[in-house]
Amino acid sequence: xxxxxxxxxxxxxASIRMAxxxxxxxxxxxxxxxxxxxxxxxxxxxxNQEDLARGxxxxxxxxxxDRLALDEKRIQGIAEGLLQIxxxxxxxxxxxxxxxxxxxxxxxxxxVPLGLIGIIYEARPNVTVDAAGLCLKSGNAVLLRGGSDxxxxxxxxxxxxxxxxxxxxxxxxxxxxxxxxxxxxxxxxLKLNGLLDVVIPRGGRMLIQTVVANAxxxxxxxxxxxxxTYLDETADPTIALNIAVNAKVQRPSVCNSxxxxxxxxxxxxxxxxxxxETFRTLGVQLRGCPAxxxxxGPMEEATDEDYxxxxxxxxxxxRIVESLDEALEHIRRFGTQHSECIVTEHPERAxxxxxxxxxxxxxxxxxxxxxxxxxxxYGAEIxxxxxxxxxxxxxxxPALTSTKFLVYGSGQIRG
Amino acid sequence: xxxxxxxxxxxxxASIRMAxxxxxxxxxxxxxxxxxxxxxxxxxxxxNQEDLARGxxxxxxxxxxDRLALDEKRIQGIAEGLLQIxxxxxxxxxxxxxxxxxxxxxxxxxxVPLGLIGIIYEARPNVTVDAAGLCLKSGNAVLLRGGSDxxxxxxxxxxxxxxxxxxxxxxxxxxxxxxxxxxxxxxxxLKLNGLLDVVIPRGGRMLIQTVVANAxxxxxxxxxxxxxTYLDETADPTIALNIAVNAKVQRPSVCNSxxxxxxxxxxxxxxxxxxxETFRTLGVQLRGCPAxxxxxGPMEEATDEDYxxxxxxxxxxxRIVESLDEALEHIRRFGTQHSECIVTEHPERAxxxxxxxxxxxxxxxxxxxxxxxxxxxYGAEIxxxxxxxxxxxxxxxPALTSTKFLVYGSGQIRG
Numbered sequence: 001x002x003x004x005x006x007x008x009x010x011x012x013x014a015s016i017r018m019a020x021x022x023x024x025x026x027x028x029x030x031x032x033x034x035x036x037x038x039x040x041x042x043x044x045x046x047x048n049q050e051d052l053a054r055g056x057x058x059x060x061x062x063x064x065x066d067r068l069a070l071d072e073k074r075i076q077g078i079a080e081g082l083l084q085i086x087x088x089x090x091x092x093x094x095x096x097x098x099x100x101x102x103x104x105x106x107x108x109x110x111x112v113p114l115g116l117i118g119i120i121y122e123a124r125p126n127v128t129v130d131a132a133g134l135c136l137k138s139g140n141a142v143l144l145r146g147g148s149d150x151x152x153x154x155x156x157x158x159x160x161x162x163x164x165x166x167x168x169x170x171x172x173x174x175x176x177x178x179x180x181x182x183x184x185x186x187x188x189x190l191k192l193n194g195l196l197d198v199v200i201p202r203g204g205r206m207l208i209q210t211v212v213a214n215a216x217x218x219x220x221x222x223x224x225x226x227x228x229t230y231l232d233e234t235a236d237p238t239i240a241l242n243i244a245v246n247a248k249v250q251r252p253s254v255c256n257s258x259x260x261x262x263x264x265x266x267x268x269x270x271x272x273x274x275x276x277e278t279f280r281t282l283g284v285q286l287r288g289c290p291a292x293x294x295x296x297g298p299m300e301e302a303t304d305e306d307y308x309x310x311x312x313x314x315x316x317x318x319r320i321v322e323s324l325d326e327a328l329e330h331i332r333r334f335g336t337q338h339s340e341c342i343v344t345e346h347p348e349r350a351x352x353x354x355x356x357x358x359x360x361x362x363x364x365x366x367x368x369x370x371x372x373x374x375x376x377x378y379g380a381e382i383x384x385x386x387x388x389x390x391x392x393x394x395x396x397x398p399a400l401t402s403t404k405f406l407v408y409g410s411g412q413i414r415g
Numbered sequence: 416x417x418x419x420x421x422x423x424x425x426x427x428x429a430s431i432r433m434a435x436x437x438x439x440x441x442x443x444x445x446x447x448x449x450x451x452x453x454x455x456x457x458x459x460x461x462x463n464q465e466d467l468a469r470g471x472x473x474x475x476x477x478x479x480x481d482r483l484a485l486d487e488k489r490i491q492g493i494a495e496g497l498l499q500i501x502x503x504x505x506x507x508x509x510x511x512x513x514x515x516x517x518x519x520x521x522x523x524x525x526x527v528p529l530g531l532i533g534i535i536y537e538a539r540p541n542v543t544v545d546a547a548g549l550c551l552k553s554g555n556a557v558l559l560r561g562g563s564d565x566x567x568x569x570x571x572x573x574x575x576x577x578x579x580x581x582x583x584x585x586x587x588x589x590x591x592x593x594x595x596x597x598x599x600x601x602x603x604x605l606k607l608n609g610l611l612d613v614v615i616p617r618g619g620r621m622l623i624q625t626v627v628a629n630a631x632x633x634x635x636x637x638x639x640x641x642x643x644t645y646l647d648e649t650a651d652p653t654i655a656l657n658i659a660v661n662a663k664v665q666r667p668s669v670c671n672s673x674x675x676x677x678x679x680x681x682x683x684x685x686x687x688x689x690x691x692e693t694f695r696t697l698g699v700q701l702r703g704c705p706a707x708x709x710x711x712g713p714m715e716e717a718t719d720e721d722y723x724x725x726x727x728x729x730x731x732x733x734r735i736v737e738s739l740d741e742a743l744e745h746i747r748r749f750g751t752q753h754s755e756c757i758v759t760e761h762p763e764r765a766x767x768x769x770x771x772x773x774x775x776x777x778x779x780x781x782x783x784x785x786x787x788x789x790x791x792x793y794g795a796e797i798x799x800x801x802x803x804x805x806x807x808x809x810x811x812x813p814a815l816t817s818t819k820f821l822v823y824g825s826g827q828i829r830g
Binding site for chain 1 (some may be wrong): 576
């Protein structure tokens with residue numbers, strides 16, 4: 001039996017016990033996990049040093065090394081994340097609907113855990129802890145498969161968390177980590193129908209596409225964001241500039257940042273020169289349509305491929321459109337249904353944009369950077385769903401549950 | 416461009432207009448569709464005769480021929496199904512959540528159509544109409560791929576429905592039927608990421624497995640049901656017999672009928688002989704565990720393969736267990752998480768069964784045959800989901816919607 005199947009079986013078995021835990025029991029376990037991380041931080045940092053050294057040898061790049069690195073302060077922050085989950089409402093056991101049928105049957109729809117959740121992610125060891133905490137609070141077992149760059153860190157973190165669980169009533173088997181760095185272990189996870197109830201990929205577009213293309217278990221897609229901001233002809237110029245700058249540069253590496261700025265031609269004539277100047281000053285490389293270049297001076301010409309690219313970087317496409325219709329058409333063609341924004345002082349145009357754009361979150365006069373579980377007040381999130389089934393947008397604890405109908409009878413049969 | 420891609424593009428384009436329709440406009444279209452079916456029933460019956468003649472030539476069997484056959488009365492019934500959808504609440508535009516954040520952002524979560532829904536089904540032309548009606552009411556476009564045995568019927572039905580839509584504001588392009596009988600057209604549908612928002616297979620286990628194994632678009636699994644009824648030692652013998660008989664023979668061909676009867680050994684000693692006698696009288700072939708054979712006389716010995724089979728027929732497995740635990744274990748191993756029942760007069764055991772069994776619907780003292788949209792009072796259903804994501808159990812109109820966050824700002828940016 002492979003490592004993947006063996007650990008999935010252990011996790012699935014544990015998921016039965018997980019579903020019966022009380023909120024108190026789960027919260028006690030979260031506290032024990034947080035305490036253990038802080039107490040054992042030296043050994044976690046030592047394991048992390050191994051990953052960092054290997055990463056440097058392999059030349060994985062500065063930004064990846066930064067995501068990978070753990071120190072006392074970061075571990076403290078990760079542990080605090082677990083403590084915050086304690087404060088979130090338990091999503092299991094809610095009565096979502098209840099009714100009595102004319103024949104006397106009482107039907108109650110309740111929220112239940114999904115069971116065993118698979119999470120496939122890249123080189124961020126904090127995801128190991130976040131995912132473990134969120135799955136625990138939602139009564140699920142979890143099968144983790146992190147990036148090989150973070151393997152030593154993940155192994156040590158999971159050892160620490162399982163040892164903490166062993167001091168509680170939560171079964172340590174509910175937390176499983178695949179340690180094989182082989183790509184085959186990912187492929188195997190994706191076909192575990194009957195064992196894995198869902199797989200959630202967290203990472204770049206390549207990872208997500210691999211999972212979507214190969215999984216036979218249900219998938220929740222997360223992440224890919226080619227987000228637009230459209231500056232209508234009636235946009236307030238100050239609001240427009242602030243929002244465009246914030247959406248691009250406040251944190252370019254994340255999925256809800258802007259990749260393409262769309263401007264109505266009349267607004268562009270008056271304000272694009274200043275906006276382009278600001279972006280250039282901020283170190284953003286611009287790629288424009290011919291009309292933008294005419295108005296705002298030399299830049300690389302944007303191609304269709306550029307419009308479809310999630311740069312996650314200090315690069316921005318600029319395109320001038322003749323109408324709201326043309327902006328909507330561009331978003332339909334190149335958007336990834338993540339987050340889209342219109343800046344306008346015209347309420348009807350705003351409402352049309354909000355109704356017609358097909359995306360997880362659509363904004364009027366606010367930055368797309370707000371698409372986030374914390375910013376929406378939902379607490380920690382397991383990711384941002386860009387699909388339409390099950391959960392869309394920031395996914396908190398309720399996204400990790402399913403439902404069940406409990407039906408109470410007194411001998412009813414169907415006529 | 417293939418037929419599948421061409422029709423999917425037309426459907427996707429139409430889905431944008433569908434999302435904007437008012438309830439009144441959709442209901443007017445449903446009425447026009449129902450009227451047209453009744454008015455044009457002669458031509459539909461003529462097309463159906465072609466299918467029936469071809470089916471007889473191909474020797475497709477009596478029960479399939481019966482499912483396929485249309486007459487004036489059946490068409491009347493199908494049209495009435497459309498009129499019933501008029502009475503169901505419009506699932507689009509509901510405000511599911513609304514809150515204001517400390518920074519003044521107003522976030523509103525609303526229900527929206529899924530977009531373009533693919534439905535792959537077998538030889539029941541009524542599904543063509545039901546699916547068209549449910550997708551229309553939920554503001555979706557639909558791409559239908561029915562069984563080749565019903566092709567002539569489906570072509571004529573869709574012609575009639577599209578002609579009816581052409582007299583309304585609903586775009587006829589929202590209803591698309593694949594007419595190629597080639598298996599390749601199914602495979603093509605399953606990979607239409609970016610065009611198809613979901614595919615729902617309706618049919619036998621083979622069809623569903625093919626879809627799950629090959630689809631890269633999101634799938635909602637429906638249907639497969641290996642359902643159990645467990646007669647506890649404290650079961651009321653009359654209730655137990657009535658429920659067991661109803662669950663097996665009231666309509667054996669459907670997914671919520673019983674395939675295996677589990678009995679506590681003490682209950683079995685006293686009552687299995689009578690229960691087995693009743694089933695034999697009703698023409699049900701029994702397959703039993705050794706203990707059942709000892710108590711209830713000669714029957715074929717049930718194998719693990721039998722326990723895993725959805726017979727959809729007058730065949731029943733009988734197995735005696737020593738405890739509730741053993742019953743739960745059997746259901747975990749062989750159940751398909753559809754519908755499960757315990758018959759008991761012991762409230763705590765009932766509650767334990769309801770909590771621990773992982774299935775869409777779990778019953779205490781009532782027949783599993785009630786797992787059905789109409790029986791739950793949800794109106795017409797598009798199928799019964801046996802998966803845990805998005806929708807579980809009978810799927811009515813809300814299962815054909817997604818959600819969207821509308822965010823109203825006044826220039827907010829993220830700090």
